[in-house]
Every structure is written in C-alpha cells, then in structure tokens.
Amino acid sequence: MAKKIQKNRARTGIIKSTVIRGKPSRAGYQNLLVTVSDLLEKSRRGSARVINSFMTATYWEIGRRIVEFEQRGKKRAEYGQTVLERLSKDLTRRHGRGFARSNLIRFRQFYVAFPRNPIRSTVSNELEATQHLARSFPMPWSHYVLLISRARSTDALEFYQREALRGGWSVRQLQRQIETQFYERTALSRNKNKMLAKGAKPNATDAVNAQDEIRHPLVLEFLGLRDEYSETDLEQGLIGHLESFLLELGNDLAFVGRQRRLRIDDVWYRVDLIFFHRRLRCLVIIDLKLGRFTHSDSGQMHMYLNYAREHWMQPNENPPIGVILCSSKGESLVRYATDALPNKLLVHEYLTALPNEKVLSIELAKSRRQLEKVK
DSSP: OHHHHHHHHHHHHHHHHHHHHSOOOHHHHHHHHHHHHHHHHHHHHHHHHHHHHHHHHHHHHHHHHHHHHHHHSOOOHHHHHHHHHHHHHHHHHHHOSSOOHHHHHHHHHHHHHSOOOOOOOOGGGHHHHHHHHHTTOOSOHHHHHHHHHHOSSHHHHHHHHHHHHHHTOOHHHHHHHHHTTHHHHHHHOSOHHHHHHHHTSOOGGGOOOHHHHHTOHHHHHHHTOOOOOOSSHHHHHHHHHHHHHHHHTOSSEEEEEEEEEEEETTEEEEEEEEEEETTTTEEEEEEEESSOOOHHHHHHHHHHHHHHHHHTOOTTOOOOEEEEEEEETTEEEEEEEOTTSSOHHHHHHHHHHSOOHHHHHHHHHHHHHHHHHHO
C-alpha cells in the first residue's frame, strides 16, 4: 500500500513539473481565451442591462413628476409647453445632453403609456426606490422609445411589447417588425400561430453585440459620456488626416467637433467633422464615405444641413455648407453641397473661399494609400 502511495505521489510530481516547466498546450490556451472572452461578453451585457434598467426607471419617474407638476398648475396647453422649455434649458445646463424638449415630451408619454404604482420615497432611499421600479421595465429604454413613438395604437403597443418580451427581441428586431407592420399582418392572418412563430425568428442583421449595447447613444447620453468613435481604423485614420490637413490650409477654418451625434426622430446619425469658417461665418459639415458617391449621400447631407441650420447655427451666421468626401478603391471624389444656399452669389463666395475640390480629392486619395500601406 505504501509503495502505491509513493508511486502516485511520484506520478503527481511528474505531472506538476510538466505543467510548470512545459509550454501550455494550444487547446488549453484556446479554452482560456474563449472562457475569458465569454466572461467579458456576459459581464458587458449585464452592465448594459443594469444601466438600461436604471435609465428606464429614471425616465419614467421624470415623466411622472412632469405630469403631476402640470396637473397642479394651469390646465392650458401653453403652460405645459413653457414648463418643458424651461426645464429643458435648466437640465441641459446642469446635466448636459439628453434633455431636449422632445425628450421630456417622450418621458411624459412613457409615463402615460406605461402606468405603474410609484414608490413614494425620501432622499435616503431614492436609489432603492429606483431599483424597485426598474423591475417593472424588463426591456431596454430603446425598446420603449420605439413602442411609444412607432406603435399606431394601444393594442399594437401591447402586442409588440408582449412579443418582444416573449421572443427576447433585440431593438433591431423590434424596429423591423414595427416597420413591416407585423401586428397588422398577424391580425389579418388566418393562421396566427404560424405567423407569430415566423415573426419570432431573428434575422442575421437583428443581432446586437455587447459593445453596441454599451455604446448605444441613449446609454452614453444617460451616463453623460461623449460618443466619438469610428467604425473602422481606415475611417478613423482618414478623418484624422483630413482634420490636420484642413487646419494646415490656413487660419480661416476653426475646429468645432469630430463625429458628433445627432438624432432625427428616432434615428441616430454621426457627422464626421465640423469646422467653422471665420471669413464666411458659417459651419462647414464634412461627411466621409468609404465607397462611391450615391444620390443617397447627397440627400443625407442635406438632412444634416437642415438640422444644423435649425439647431447648431448661431444668430448672425450664414447658412452651413456641406462637403461630401467619397473614398473608394482607386477613386476619390469631393462634392460641395450648395443647393440649400439662398442665392448664387453666396454659392460663389463659398466656393471661392473654401479649399478646391481637386486639392481635397488628391489629399484624400494620398491619405488612403498611406494608411493602406501601413496595414
């Protein structure tokens, strides 16, 4: 018996020394990598869910307080509008982005559409009350935004909420179902069970990874974080080169922002570069496309310009101008968007003062070649 124990100890010692001194097997390392990656993915998703639950509960509570404040005040509609405008300005000044008047209206709509019993709390247990309220809202805030803004009726809203919860729909899947009128099609279908089973199946494009959940503009806005990133290294490199190049052309252009988010209805967009031209006294909005120029690029730029004119333009400034930069393999194109300018005289003045399209096109092509060589 003693000899067997000694043999077992000897074998154990041999195995231990092999593990310590020898190189780890490839399969063992791959297992480590997979398990750590899986842990990070799950933790990130869990963090996003916690943030979203607090965000949703907080916005519902803001909506409740707005409604109750208005009900204690005057009944006139203009009174409510004045309150929202004042509250929007004061909250923005104190807490930054995310409190536009349209957002406050959405918080109010959310409270009305999803009635709950609020927990009356003191300052000392405010956090605990919010945690308790958050359990009433199992979906992320982005889902509720879609429901209150896109659902055509109360029945449709309840249907989409029920199916999204039952099927664990991502926000992209929910949006797709609403846009394709899944509720209406199901109501008209003779075989509703078959229709529901088909609708529960996600498309490949419906998936949302943990990084997208955490970096969703609504989440970043709630946390007061900046949202500036590029989708690809090539795009990031080109934007960096262009920013430096344009600033080196002279002292007329002043840098304003890079990859600034804007929201039109419930859709988020990202403007690559914004400058201010001191001599022209106007914003210059630059949009970079990694591909050939299409008519939709022009339409999107005009949408940006209209938004900038309404929300970003200061008094005594001229209308903004857009620059579309298209960089595809072997071809670069630069287009100035001038259709929105009020007259030809201003168009001529803009084009005379701004960098030549050909100069920008050459620089864009050169920058792309340099960045692709580095890769």
